[in-house]
Amino acid sequence: MATAKKTRTAPTAARQRRLQDQEKVKDAHASKKSAKKATQAGSRRQPENMPAQHLAKPGNEHELQLQPRFLAPDYVGSGKLQGKRAIITGADSGIGRAVAVLFAREGADVAVLHLDEDEDARITREHVEAEGTRCIVIKGDVRDSRFCDRSVKQVVKAWGGVDILVNNAAFQLHCHRLEDLEDAHLQETLQTNIAGYIQMARAVLPHLEEGDCIINTGSETGLFGSKSLIDYSSTKGAIHAFTMALASQLLPRGIRVNAVAPGPVWTPLNPADKLAPDVAEFGKNSDMGRAAQPEELSPAYVFLASPITASYISGVVLPVMGGPHG
Numbered sequence: 370m371a372t373a374k375k376t377r378t379a380p381t382a383a384r385q386r387r388l389q390d391q392e393k394v395k396d397a398h399a400s401k402k403s404a405k406k407a408t409q410a411g412s413r414r415q416p417e418n419m420p421a422q423h424l425a426k427p428g429n430e431h432e433l434q435l436q437p438r439f440l441a442p443d444y445v446g447s448g449k450l451q452g453k454r455a456i457i458t459g460a461d462s463g464i465g466r467a468v469a470v471l472f473a474r475e476g477a478d479v480a481v482l483h484l485d486e487d488e489d490a491r492i493t494r495e496h497v498e499a500e501g502t503r504c505i506v507i508k509g510d511v512r513d514s515r516f517c518d519r520s521v522k523q524v525v526k527a528w529g530g531v532d533i534l535v536n537n538a539a540f541q542l543h544c545h546r547l548e549d550l551e552d553a554h555l556q557e558t559l560q561t562n563i564a565g566y567i568q569m570a571r572a573v574l575p576h577l578e579e580g581d582c583i584i585n586t587g588s589e590t591g592l593f594g595s596k597s598l599i600d601y602s603s604t605k606g607a608i609h610a611f612t613m614a615l616a617s618q619l620l621p622r623g624i625r626v627n628a629v630a631p632g633p634v635w636t637p638l639n640p641a642d643k644l645a646p647d648v649a650e651f652g653k654n655s656d657m658g659r660a661a662q663p664e665e666l667s668p669a670y671v672f673l674a675s676p677i678t679a680s681y682i683s684g685v686v687l688p689v690m691g692g693p694h695g
Contacts, residue, residue, distance in 0.1 A: 411665060415662050422434050426542075431489055431492065432637075437467075440496070457537060460480075462637050466493045469504075477532075503528070535674075544598075554600070581625075584626075584629065592688070609630070627687065629686075631666055656693065
């Protein structure tokens with residue numbers, strides 16, 4: 370009886386071994402191929418290799434050897450934000466600048482809030498005004514609740530109100546061992562990345578009405594964590610939770626709250642954190658094998674900001690990570 374069973378199962382075992390051997394051959398062939406090729410899926414080819422460059426904090430975009438792409442030349446505005454008035458923190462560079470430009474292209478006036486990157490803020494203002502809308506540049510620190518209140522009041526006084534808040538300012542600094550995370554470092558991250566978001570939202574809320582919105586910039590690190598960015602990852606996870614909690618609170622008032630969770634994006638944030646050799650590898654571990662350019666993120670913010678495209682969307686954390694795993 371045992372011999373009969375062995376006879377019946379032998380062909381199955383042999384077939385499975387043949388399949389296994391075939392996969393071994395394929396694996397050996399794949400290992401001989403060159404490194405992972407970066408994915409290009411947009412309307413124009415994006416840079417794949419980053420320069421080995423380190424910046425002093427907070428990081429000036431105009432000092433980058435490879436200038437981030439933020440103009441989205443193939444994006445055609447259609448009035449999705451016509452007549453809207455937006456405040457964008459951290460709008461001097463990176464994602465914030467790209468969002469400011471597209472908001473303006475869609476018809477919104479834009480208030481650019483920044484820390485002390487005066488030259489970058491000036492360039493952002495020029496590009497916003499070139500789109501045909503108004504721009505105010507306000508310098509200050511979102512960690513200071515008084516600055517948050519003053520900046521909102523300044524915009525309201527100038528334009529009569531506010532319709533959109535984009536919380537985007539951020540502080541990031543690696544720390545490979547939690548035991549080495551100093552109090553000053555921790556507080557800088559917490560106060561900028563989550564307290565600053567809450568304070569800006571609190572300041573703007575008295576001026577928001579039905580149909581208005583808040584958009585927060587989260588991160589893939591808030592979804593998956595990052596072993597050398599414990600504090601930063603924690604604040605990004607907090608931003609996601611803040612987004613969903615505030616969305617629930619404001620739903621009866623018709624004010625939408627959403628977040629975008631970017632993967633690796635070429636902005637001054639990372640060159641102002643990582644060592645130059647690490648910057649050269651930035652984004653290569655992503656699913657697309659490259660970092661995104663800011664212009665690849667900004668349309669997501671337009672989508673969430675416009676009541677034309679996102680009137681039924683609130684409490685969402687929209688991942689823009691170049692794949693399901695960032």
